[in-house]
Amino acid sequence: MSKRLAWFALAAGTAAALAAVALAWPRAEMIPSASPAAWAATPENIARGAYLARAGNCVACHTARGGAEYAGGRALDTPFGRLYGPNLTPDRATGIGHWSADDFWNALHNGRSRDARLLYPAFPYTNTTLVSRPDSDALFAYFRSLPATHRSNQPHELAFPYNQQALLALWRLLYFKPGTFTPDPRRGAEWNRGAYLVEGLGHCSACHSPRNRLGASGDTLAGGLMPTSGWYAPPLGAGARAGLGNWDKEHIVALLQTGVSARGTASGPMAEVVARSLQHLTTSDVGAMATYLKSLPASPAPAQDSPARPGEQLLAEGKRLYGSYCVDCHGAQGKGKPPAYPPLAGNHAVTLTPAVNAIRIVLNGGFPPGTKGNPRPYGMPPFGHELNDAQVAAVLSYVRASWGNAGAPVPVPEVNRYRSVPLD
Known part of the structure; x- marks a missing residue:
């Protein structure tokens, strides 16, 4: 086969693969806003959005060290390269000043930017896809109320081929499907509120779940090594040897709200989560998270069930x-x-x-x-x-x-x- 024919065969195969991806691609969902009043700049919407932004710890990834809040620039190291949190202030040139409430919802729910570009899952849209449209609109109202900060978004620094949108499309086909949070009718309102916060806006699985070689999370909250930070996020399921199942609820609430409890202390990346996010939540919401976490199934036991005793x-x-x-x-x-x-x-x-x-x-x-x-x-x-x-x-x-x-x-x-x- 000549080189020209070989290149033609390769191009044809690539085109066929991309066509198969396109045909199998789950269509983006759009849940409409109740009305423009849902994202209007009212004190109620802004206050609610500010609270939700705290619950999601949005400031952690969208604020550079020493920079203006939510103006972007925070470096996020991954095994595939470095990404930078974008500007969420209403600056029209560098932030979300030109975005609509639908654009914002599309990013949270479908993982797509305003220009339809696929977003990298370092932005945890695999979790925020569960955020309700009313909560998304309140968040949008809050971010639009911030002082506009002119700060250009820094280009990501990803190695080839991880910087290719086609490869990201394939990853999404394998590991992402837009969803909504559906309350479990067998559970009470507190449990469902906790599940919504833990699995959705709080995106706890982003750290506390194991990831495969392509960076996809198992969403099991069974614990996982954070490869670029050098910390281990422990399992959160029940079990005597690991997890929170044998903790008293009051101790979980104390740890999440204050960083200390009778059972342990928050340190490392979790200390930042408590300081920037969880301490600002109501006791009711933190209690709901504790109720949900205590109900999770037992985490897998460590690989070494009977460790050798030191000499x-x-x-x-x-x-x-x-x-x-x-x-x-x-x-x-x-x-x-x-x-x-x-x-x-x-x-x-x-x-x-x-x-x-x-x-x-x-x-x-x-x-x-x-x-x-x-x-x-x-x-x-x-x-x-x-x-x-x-x-x-x-x-x-x-x-x-x-x-x-x-x-x-x-x-x-x-x-x-x-x-x-x-x-x-």
Whole structure:
């Protein structure tokens, strides 16, 4: 076959594949607004939209460090390259000043920009597709009420072929279908409100679900490694070894609203979520989220059901280090002094596999967020400058195997791996 015929065959095959994608492509849905009054710039709509924007933590991805709120520019690193949050202010040249309420709804629900361009799923439209049209209109009214900030959107930095819209179209065909939230008639109003917030606007699965090699989420809330941030978002389903099923509802509410509770402390990326989003929600809405989370099915058990117990020499060294660096705050029996100093005994966050979160906290220290319910949080100092990799592994292996904990020993190379990972 000549080169010309080979290229023709390739082009024909590509065209046929694209035609098949087009034929199988789920058509975009459009649910109309109730009336122009739904997105009018009334105090009621703006206040409601502001609250919903908090619930969705929109500010986190649409605000650059030190920049104007919602003016875009926040870098979002992914395994496929870097994306930048766009400008949501009503600037007519660089923001959404030319957008209509239908354009905004189309982005949330169908994952399409005003010019029909397909949006990358770093914008979690796989979750926001569940947002109701009234809530979308209220959000639009709020964003249109913000001060217009002229800030051009920064081009994404994606490697080939991930920067191709055709490949994104194929990804959407495999992993995305527009949907709506349908209340479960077998459940009460509180449970359904919690499901709407967790699965939709709150997009908890964006971090707390495992992802495949193409970046698609399983939406199971079974926990997942956040590959570019170097943190592990723990499972949220029920179960004694992991998840929230055995937590009292009041402890879940306290953690989400204040960042601290009798069972644990929010740190890393979750601390930012609490500070910027969850602390601003009503106790009723946070309670609804807790009710829903407690009802989730059991998360899969860790791959290593019966972890090897650390050797006696390793335990002895870990106990010695614990007595020198940890006992004053966390106690000889690992009970801590909650909420200031979280317990280590029975704390599933300490025994998770992988142990990345515990490693990073020992190396770099950390603070829970400063919130209305906990305005002066107690923090943990970093020990990475005092303890070498083997010592960090020893003290964590001791903690993960003591006071009823049953976590696997921490390998020294695992500590070294995360010693150089950036904090953000």
